[in-house]
Amino acid sequence: MAISRSAAKKTTATTSTARDNPLSLFVWEGVDKRGVKMKGEQASKNANMLRAELRKQGITPNVVKVKPKPLFGSSGRTISPKEIAFFSRQMATMMKSGVPIVTSLEIIGGGQKNPRMKKMVDQVRNDIEGGSSMTEAISRHPVQFDELYRNLVRAGEGAGVLETVLDTIASYKENLETLKGKIKKALFYPAMVIAVAILVSAILLIFVVPQFEETFKSFGADLPAFTKIIVAASRFMVSWWWVFLFGTIFAIVATVIAFKRSPAFQHFVDRMILKVPVVGQIMHNSAIARFARTTAVTFKAGVPLVEALDTVAGATGNTVYEKAVHRMRDDVAVGYPLNMAMKQTALFPHMVVQMTAIGEEAGALDTMLFKVAEYYEQEVNNAVDALSSLIEPFIMVVIGVLVGGMVIGMYLPIFKLAMTVG
Incomplete structure (x- = not known):
């Protein structure tokens, strides 16, 4: 018994020593048996051990030193x-x-x-x-x-x-990353174009419209109503641009923080997104695809269904579906079939419920859910491609209204003056 305790202590000490002396990354330069210069990087406990290892490999080390840390720390970019x-x-x-x-x-x-x-x-x-x-x-x-x-x-x-x-x-x-990339691509492009259009409009209001206003004063004529609105907006932006800038930044930061820290706000936003035309349907299909694939993967790996649903809930990407999956888990835990639990949420289409029922009856739930995932992933792909085609004219309308409308408003007095002179 004493020997066992001694061995246990020795093992513990060895493990502790190994953890207290982690490997360090070294850079080395040397010459092999043919006289060819070589260099590389290798992890080792210390420089002497690395030199011995290199000699075993037939390399005579000339330089062995700890690899210097990056200028801005060793963090680098995050792990994606x-x-x-x-x-x-x-x-x-x-x-x-x-x-x-x-x-x-x-x-x-x-x-x-x-x-x-x-x-x-x-x-x-x-x-x-x-x-x-x-x-x-x-x-x-x-x-x-x-x-x-x-x-x-x-x-x-x-x-x-x-x-x-x-x-x-x-x-x-x-x-999953391919699916997320498709959705981000569909939403990022229009958001960036609209943001640029708003930025250009702000620049016009602050720097360009005031120049036109000076010209309008020399006319001595009454300005059109539309032009007056643009001039008033320009005066506001020139005087209060910092309020607009910092107010926008504050609103964005506050929204992001509230979305991350407030489950109620996050649930509200997710519920509203699901109701947006076209985009909402893409998010519905995406959540169903992620639910089906994640459940299939966990079930196939041998994780019990109730435990699998508990894990799957957070992988749907939407708190509305997350809460629904938690309710489904509770129903399955008390003996309900998965397809019946899905039906009670009123979130899953009839086809998904029926395929799940067939999979449960045939003992091939994971296979059926994989097929559901593939179908809805393809639906998302098709919807994203269609959305990209629909967004282009919408973007043109937005740019036309914001920038084109402002340009027209600035030239209306000139047209009016020309008509008066004519």
Whole structure:
């Protein structure tokens, strides 16, 4: 018994030492056996150990030093969902090829250009080397690996099919990012064009219209009503432009903060977006596609349906659907079939409910939900393409009203004067 305790203490001490002395990244330069100059980067506990390792590889090191940190700190850019998806794909590919998990992480970490991503992968590898499971290691990074990711990895480790689950996660995240990219593209373009149109209008009101106003005063004639409105707007902007600027910034910041911190406000905004023509339907279809694919992935990985629904709720991308999925989870927990729980929310189309019912009866729920996801993802793609075509004339109308209307208002007095002289 004493020996066991001693061994346990020794193991604990070794693990603690390993964690207290993390690997550092070194840059080195050297010459191989042929006299060819070589250089590279490699992680090691200290410079002497790295020199010994290089000599084993037949390289005589001349320079070995710790890699300097970037000028603005080692943070670099944030870790994007696409990087997590690519990380999952790399892990799945290497593990399926028989590469041990620690070696896979070492290879992936060495190929990272994003300092934050590299640091995170190295931390995951160190934790696993110290005896942690993959689930425990990624749980220390909840921002990058959300609850859904952790639950799927836990299920994959429990069933001994981690590489298959990681491959499924990679496909899921790739499809999800493609879908999100489509929606952002559809909404970003018109928003930017309208913002530029408003900016141009503000510049005209502050710098151009006052010049016209000086000219109008020399006419001595009464200005048209439309021109008077533009001149009044110009005077307001010249005197109070800072109120308009800071008021706009404050409104945007306040809205963003309220959306992030107030669930009630976020629910209100999400509910209003779903009611917007065309855009609302795209958001409906997107939420259904994300729900179907996420549920299918978790269910296929072996996560119980009730637990899967609890995880899926936050992945729908809309708080209206999130609350609906929570209600569905409660219904399923007391014995209702999933299709009946979906029907009670009044958010899912009849086709989705019926396909879910068929999948439950046939014991192929994940297969049916994958088909639902593919169908609605295609619907989103088609709707986004159609929206892009519809938005172009709408943008032209907005620009015409804002900029063109202002130009016409400025030239109306000149036309009136010309008619009077004629």
